[in-house]
Amino acid sequence: MENQQRNFGTWQLTSIMISSMIGVSILTIPRTSTVLLHQMGWISPILGCLLASLAVAAIVYLGKQFPGTTFVEFMPRIFGTVLGAICVFLFILYQFFNAGITARLFGEVVVTSVLPNTPLEAVIITLLLLVVFLCCHEIEVVARVNELLIPFLLLPSLLIPLVSLMNADWYNLLPFQIESWTNVMKTGLNTYTLYTGYELLMVYFAFAIPGARLGVASMTGMSFALIVYVITVVAGIAVFGYEELQRLVWPTLELIKVTQKTGWFLERFESAFLAIWVASVFTTIGNMLYATIFSLRRLFRKGLRFQQITAIVTMVPLFFLTLVPKNIVELFSFTQQFTTVGLLITIFIPILLAITQFIRNQFNNVREVNNEKGGT
């Protein structure tokens, strides 16, 4: 198994990471981060980033310890067969559900804002078909797709909030002070979901070129996502004020709608933004589902044909899963509950894995030293 081709460069890994992280949540983040923190909402993406960085550091450590293996192989090796298998199972299930929720959120945005008469099913099916198509290929294709789409994602996600700052009222961001630290912690725990997608590196790191700098790739990815999120929240607060943000379902979309300067090329920019955003959601869901299906393939030690069939088969339950929330309120409460589960899977498991591995290494070292001593 470990003699697979390993050809993901550092930049490819970075782009996989960025495009898996930036997805639907960018549309709601100005609202979710200001619910409790009000004008200080921009702190929450920073907190979320700190929290997620712990897990990312753990994943990088694991990636270096087990070069060329995905979590499917190294989880049982660290935790033992039974516990490891449970973790692998949880992880795959999480990715599956996360992709489902993301697809549904995507559908909701498109239907409410642009295509009110299009059935939600049609939007989701088109997206899933594309993903199936991606899943029918080998893993290098994922890297190439991400690398190709990353410029389309990078530029507008930075440009739009910056341009919208032109009609900002900076006093909306003041006073600079925190009312209650519990709220800060709560929001921090909630907003770390912005960064979910980094856990996919447990799969994609396995294909890094020997010598690719995993740490650099993940750091660049994290900091880019951090910058984008912070700027978006700052722009949201400065333009709308936190009170108004609470009333908007998709604040970032509204932000783009009001970003219009006569004489600029940016008039009616929201359709262009949505087109770009579709690509970014596609990469998010694509990366997630590819990781799911690919890890299934690794789990059963099968070939590409197995992967293709699994992709097609899993899309059916996934599609019905996306239609489970009955309305948008239920959807948001599902997302909220899912965040808590995600905390366990994407933060605690990687950290625990890394700690266990670290301790084990220490033990082994001690033993080796002892052995050496005994030998001499």
Place this chain on the structure above:
Amino acid sequence: MGKYLRCFTLFFICMCLLTGCWDRRELEERASVLAIAIDQAEEDENLFKMTVQIPIPIKIAGSSGQGGGSNADAVKIMSATGRTVTDATNNLQMRLNQRLFLGHTRVLALSEEIAKEGIHDIMDSFRREPQIRRLLWPIVVKGKASTLLEIKPGLEQIPVVFLMGLIENGMKLGRIPDQTLGDYFNQTSNVTMEPFLNYVEATKKEVSWKGVAVFRGNKMVGILNRVQSWALIQLRNEKPGGDIVIPLPNTKKGYVSFRPHFVKKKLMIQEQGDTKSKGSESFSATYHCELQGDIVELTEDLKIPPEQFIVQMQALIKKEMEERAKKLLLQLQKQYNSDILKLGLTLRAKHYHEYWKKHNWKEDFRDFPVRVKYTIKLRRLGMEMQ
């Protein structure tokens, strides 16, 4: 065989997927609404009357050979009544051959009567409708709102285009505040400030900007006339406002006109440890406003040396502007009790603990001491030496 099957499958998939957009509606299949006016229905107080202006593409300029034709035909004006805005829209739709499309709406006219009763219920549907753009201009109209759509300006074929030009140009000159629907929404949600909207009066042929309508919450409480509105936009938006015409003292019919070009505003909030009111600090705000501009008209020669003239004029203008600002503040604080100056926002931002948390701004704005100090910098006298 396999190849044919593959081709066929590809063809089939293309047939299914490449049919185009589900929500596709061609331009000519839409009745694009350019402006909406909302009034109270004459026959029943509980009903709204909604008037829309729909341009008729064929009749609009460029269609040569029709020169001199009546402009009135370029748009269709229709109105319908309903219990809510959506109800009225539905009633209107039933009388149209095409689907109403609100995505191009640029002006939302509200009658003064309705604005005074509160427009919370009206605005809700505009908040929800994704077609509605936050950049459209809501305007309060004196009398009936529908009169604004029925004007025949003559200069433009479509009345709303004329109106838009009027506002846009006023904005560029810095005389009309740029108050969009989005601004209105933000200001109503924000606890530190109150909204305002532009206020116009329309007659059969004309429309003219009269000032701004001051709101408190979602209810209109009064208007500021042009002169006061200009003082407002100087203090609030740092826009110059219109020319200032002042009667010259000690003359019969002498006037001087000052045209401000650049405005700089600085809001200072002073904190005095006032011992009289038992330790609670008393706050006061001072607006320092600097106007730079030229004299554009002087109808009577004062026969004084130029150096003295400049000094005298600066003092005169300063006095006039400070009086105007005083009157503005008096109206806003005592009469309307509505902070459209965004003073509360600054207070919250800078003195959160000491002031904001201890006071209820909605009520305390009334008694907050505010002063305005103008600095006039008279730069040029036009093409005349004096």
